[in-house]
Amino acid sequence: MRFALALALLPTVVHPDCTTDAMLVFDGSTSMIESEFGITGLPKIAEAQRAMARALPQIEDVRRIGLMIYGPQQVGAACEGISLQFMPMEKAAEPILQATRGFAPGGLTPLTKSVARAAEVMNYRSEPGVIVLLTDGNETCGGRPCELGPYLAAQAYDLTVHVIGFQLNPHDAYFQWNNPEQTFGNENVTRCLADATGGLYVTTDTIDELAAALQTTLGCPVIGRAMRDPETLQSSEILSEG
Template identity: 45%
Template sequence: MKRLVPMLAFALSVFAPAVGSAIADDGEQCRDDAILVLDSSGSMAGTDMNSLTPHVAKVREALAAVVPQVAPRRNLGLLVYGPGQDSRCENIDLKLPPAPNSAETILGEVNRVVPFGETPLTAAVRDAAEVLEFREKPSVVVLLTDGEETCGGDPCQLARQLKAEARKLTIHVVGFKVAGAHTWLVPEKRAACMAEETGGLALTAETRDELIEALQKTLGCPLFSDASRMSKPPSSAR
């Protein structure tokens, strides 16, 4: 027992600073301004074989579960692409620049969206980065899409260009109901490439619950939460 106490003290001296550093780093990233880039193209009105509920309805439910948790902690904005008078690749609409406590505004805009049009996701992410003033400060873009680029954009090339201009831009990509879609596309044109090039997360989701989890990991701060749990003793030790 006498030998165990010094060993425990040594372990705490080694690992506690690392945990504290992880909490500090992730805490900083959680305060970075972020914009959700929402795919509202025509395919979002579609359904799948297991449900008659349109994709956009599940997206609304998932965002309603996540955004109110995140909005009090960081400035959030919303950019939508797809809807417009014509099915054009220029239909990209900034609904809200990053703002504090923006959950009500964001969810209101999402509920009013009527899916239509093309998928200019590359241009939309570029516009979001500009709104975030990504060259001047750390920024986060979260792209939520149910498909791949249809307007000739090159996601990989854009990500490399943005990263070359600003090292502190992170792009997360959440693919909802896109399983297998990449098989007929040039691999380098995948939307997920933007996450890979900027150190972000590339996640897929097939259900509403999986989408909620993916949004929590990208809009929220899972690593910060994990580190916080690591720093607390288990209940049995209390």
């Protein structure tokens, strides 16, 4: 099935220096092993890895990228699995691919706490930075992204948070378990993180769409702000120069 795609372009909101250090916050929760929403029949994590293998080698020469993974945990509660793999570094494509192939998805989705931790390790109060949150679902650990977004915006020297939804479950709009900000039937509250910090909120379903979203949020140049059109179906088309 070919999805209807739309992109709303607003004036550019990303810092002109698109070489600012970035942190990829990657969803390693249990749902990433699922394949029922996958276009290729592969688990979502395998499709995400293919998209990154396509996009990141084109980005690593212009931007240093770090990696944080949330979900899997060796001990403790299901919401405690947040791991900083490495700080932003040059030539990060292969290290990111190796790290995301080196674990089995597990745990829940503490995405709000993960983004907050990523901001802290990047010294967001005194240094410019970009965070790209890649998630297949909503907050499930009691976090409040709609509180965190404005807080980061107020405290930051220059921080932009982009949110890429990958094969989001449409039931997330009605799923409020351990997600105090989600209201019944409304859009995934992770969008608050992007809206509050001038970032992009993009929904994707295929490997091609995810690769394009990564190139848009991490590569050069970002030409505008992508917003989901509620009158269309599931994805936002990513347009870039050239």
